[in-house]
Amino acid sequence: MNRRRQKKLSRRLVEAAEFEGVGVVQALVRAGVDPNVENSDGTTPLYAAAVRGATEIVKYLLDAGASPDVESGDETEGTPLCAAAAWGHTDVVRLLLAHGATPDLREDGGKGRSPLEWAKDGHHAETVALLLAAGGQADSPS
Template sequence: MNRRRQKKLSKKLVAAATFGDSIRINALLRAGARPEISDTEGTTPLYAASVNGADDNVLCLLAAGALPDTESGRGAEGTPLCAAACWGHTETVRTLLDHGADPNLREDHGMGRSPLEWAMTGPYPETLAILLAAGAGPHDRAGRPVS
């Protein structure tokens, strides 16, 4: 498939993930859209589905090969797990962790917030509990545990 077609498919896949259109997501994946490829803004389909808490679409994209720790955007977004934790999307957080997302991975290439820090910004006790059970903990910017 040529680059131009793949770019168009990627743009459409991110849009479908953003709007929770699972029928369109499946059709685009069947047409050859790659779930790990971002759109021209740098947004990945998995991030778009995660920030909206669309767990069925998150599962679909993970099954199609999206990697759970791929960072999205150019500074304004982050990891799928941080996105889901920020909004308290408990099932999406659980799904991402079940598929290997790192509960301690900071966004912004290691310089931003962790999923746990994002979950603490809202009233999301269940999301916090899931992250803590998965091994999330306070870490410094170098990734060392803070006591």
């Protein structure tokens, strides 16, 4: 696949993960788009799907090899786990943890907020309990 087409399809994958169904995401990955690709803003498909709570898309991307701990948005968005925790998307949090997401990985290169802090601030009790059980921590970074 040439570079221009790869760039276009990469942007399209992030858009599909954010706004469309799992079928479009599957078709793009099958066409050769890397599930870890970022768009021009640094957004990853996994982050885009996690923030909206798109459980099927998150599962597909993880099964296709998307890394659950990659920070999205050049430190303007965060990790998929933080995104899902902030919005109380417990099913997505569960999937990310099952695929190896680090429960206490902080955003902003380790200096920002943890998934547990986001879940607590959003008053998402079920998500808080799930993160605590997985070893999540909310202490301030040292």
